[in-house]
Amino acid sequence: MVRDRSLDEFAAADADAESDGANRDDSNRDDADCTSDARAGEASDPSSESPDGETAVAADSPVAAEVPDLPDGLPLRPAVSTMDWTSGGAPCAACGTHVERRWRDGDGLVCADCKEW
Template sequence: MPEDRSLDEFGGAGADTGAAETGTAGGTDDETETTETPDDDSSSAEPDDGESVEEPTPATATATWTAGGADCERCGDRVERRWLDDGDRVCPDCKSW
């Protein structure tokens, strides 16, 4: 069975505490130069040709759960879990699967 280890060992805090305090990873200054952002940001949200990007459609919840129960909007039965079906919150029996 593997030996239990502290999470600090994986973060590098146990091996070189001086590096964590100074912000270096125990290497030379050359390593920190690679983390600089380039002048050409190719991950911008705007396309290069000037077209605007459409916003994504927000997600719609397909089910709800109510601790005390709620009425099915079709049959009126009181249920804890209702699904969205053609704009109505319905019980499992009324849902068209």
């Protein structure tokens, strides 16, 4: 199995890349460059009040992208993990062995030996 890597390793690489641009001096920045609408937060609001009193959402806004088009009768199911790591170990749903890593197999979390790959 491949060695696990911490997200801190990736964050350190991103921080190094950002630090190159972080040292620039923004003290001469003119706040007049920002529009009054942007300062008030009006331009960043993806929704607006329609004449009917309902909230309208722009088609290209992130809010509109989050709502999937589901055929009638299909339920929206919440996301489910595919793998679980428990520091003290947890029992495999199939064999009962305590393991730190378990993978979803059907409705339960099982050890690597019981998982149908």
